Amino acid sequence: MNIVLYAFLIILNSWGLGALVNYCIQNKTFYKSISNKVLIKNEKWNTYLGLAFFKFLVTKTFYGKINRTIRISNGTFDNLSKMKKKMIDSEIGHSVGFLSSQVVFIILFINNNEAFLFVGTVLNILLNFYPIILQQSNKSRISKALKKYNC
Secondary structure (H helix, E strand, O other): OHHHHHHHHHHHHHHHHHHHHHHHHOOOOOHHHHHOOOOOOOHHHHHHOOHHHHHHHHHHOOHHHHOOOOOOOOOOHHHHHHHHHHHHHHHHHHHHHHHHHHHHHHHHHHOOOHHHHHHHHHHHHHHHHHHHHHHHHHHHHHHHHHHHOOO
16 A cells, blocks of 8 residues: 555656646747647547546546646637647646656666556556546647637
């Protein structure tokens, strides 16, 4: 049980690091190019990975109560653009969190803490990777709507 708790705390700290890094790079020239990157271009892969189930968990359980800033308040295009920006921030934060916590788990594995790599990777996938692909999927839908109406 301690390993799960410590792995969760590592991931929790990685979220803070992700938010800090995102804040620091928002005004850099490369920010726009990395904000348009997509991990999974084929929608079938989202289905294979069970993204619909994860989306259900996010919207219908306590997990969805954690970050309530990414919500559609009304359907104006301006609000959709603002929401897309928040999704990009979240996506980059989770990406930094995923990479940084995975590096920590690999270092712990090298130092003979094998269980950390397995438990940490599973938690990292659930708490960082799935939110990344969910944000990208939603961001893609918003981009299509904005493009359709030339906004």
